[in-house]
Amino acid sequence: AAKAPVTLVGLGPMGQAMVRVLLAAGHPVTVWNRTPSRADDLVAEGAVLAATPADAVGASELVILSLTDYGAMHDILDPAAGALRGRTIVNLSSDTPDVSRAASAWADEHGATFLTGGAMVPPPMIGTPAAYVYYSGPTATFRTWEAVLAVIGAPRYLGEDPGLAQLLYQAQLDVFLTALSGLAHATALTAAAGVPAAEFLPDAMRTLTEIPAMATPAELARSFDTGVHPGDLATATMMGATAAHILAASESAGIDLELPRAVASHYERAIAAGHGRDSWTSILEVIRAR
Numbered sequence: 345a346a347k348a349p350v351t352l353v354g355l356g357p358m359g360q361a362m363v364r365v366l367l368a369a370g371h372p373v374t375v376w377n378r379t380p381s382r383a384d385d386l387v388a389e390g391a392v393l394a395a396t397p398a399d400a401v402g403a404s405e406l407v408i409l410s411l412t413d414y415g416a417m418h419d420i421l422d423p424a425a426g427a428l429r430g431r432t433i434v435n436l437s438s439d440t441p442d443v444s445r446a447a448s449a450w451a452d453e454h455g456a457t458f459l460t461g462g463a464m465v466p467p468p469m470i471g472t473p474a475a476y477v478y479y480s481g482p483t484a485t486f487r488t489w490e491a492v493l494a495v496i497g498a499p500r501y502l503g504e505d506p507g508l509a510q511l512l513y514q515a516q517l518d519v520f521l522t523a524l525s526g527l528a529h530a531t532a533l534t535a536a537a538g539v540p541a542a543e544f545l546p547d548a549m550r551t552l553t554e555i556p557a558m559a560t561p562a563e564l565a566r567s568f569d570t571g572v573h574p575g576d577l578a579t580a581t582m583m584g585a586t587a588a589h590i591l592a593a594s595e596s597a598g599i600d601l602e603l604p605r606a607v608a609s610h611y612e613r614a615i616a617a618g619h620g621r622d623s624w625t626s627i628l629e630v631i632r633a634r
């Protein structure tokens with residue numbers, strides 16, 4: 345059977361990767377990008393470059409957006425809002441859950457249906473078995489397009505609330521970005537003592553993989569969900585002492601202190617709240633309420 349036409353607006357690294365896997369799966373793909381030259385290679389590979397955003401939206405019932413943020417969506421689609429009626433907009437751009445909910449209402453006002461999405465892999469992994477993408481919005485709309493969206497990555501549908509996919513996306517990047525800052529900070533700490541990054545980083549990378557080795561998701565979830573934090577292998581007191589040592593070492597190295605201050609503060613406050621003999625997981629109790 346003929347594959348459904350798809351429009352893709354936004355040809356950064358992610359948008360380009362999505363166009364390529366959709367073309368490879370046999371979908372006719374129409375593209376539009378603010379900087380038209382970014383479409384050159386894709387046109388050579390079979391995509392059609394629309395002259396205007398309205399033409400791009402008009403070319404396919406399914407319109408996928410891959411932009412820096414939702415402000416970019418409004419810059420592009422507000423002037424083309426008259427073309428949106430009957431379309432499904434799948435926005436795979438980063439923003440806040442509240443902004444995604446407002447965008448869903450905006451699409452409804454123009455007779456379109458809106459799905460929020462968040463792709464959880466970098467561009468080279470789009471379309472591979474490792475790729476997965478969070479979605480939320482109207483269930484019937486998701487079901488209609490699920491098979492096409494699966495070309496990009498395994499869809500994980502979270503429910504009707506259009507903010508939910510964005511929230512899960514942000515939560516994953518919360519983990520990711522904090523870990524990246526940790527890597528950079530630790531590298532600065534060792535570099536201040538003359539240790540080359542190339543020497544330090546292999547063990548640092550291995551430390552990241554020790555988190556899943558320390559506890560399964562189910563074990564962590566039990567403590568986080570119940571607020572009961574048993575375990576004496578890594579108590580808040582022991583981890584808090586280490587956090588204070590990292591802060592002091594950073595101070596004497598003359599490097600940035602914001603990250604170790606935040607970490608030390610979690611443990612100080614958990615211990616002050618009586619969690620000293622509990623597991624490190626008790627820091628959630630000071631984090632969950634501001």
Ligand code: NDP
Pocket residue numbers: 353354355356357358359377378379382410411412413415416417419420436437438439463464465466467
């Ligand atoms: P960018 O975030 O750099 O997105 C660039 C796209 O947005 C380009 O098409 C750019 O147009 C367009 N754009 C930005 N502002 C405007 C504007 N005001 N008006 C019109 N167009 C605008 O690239 P990525 O492809 O890396 O990311 C796309 C989305 O995917 C982001 O939301 C990102 O968070 C998410 N994501 C990215 C991952 C990655 O590893 N790269 C991984 C997972 C998700 P132009 O070409 O003209 O500049």
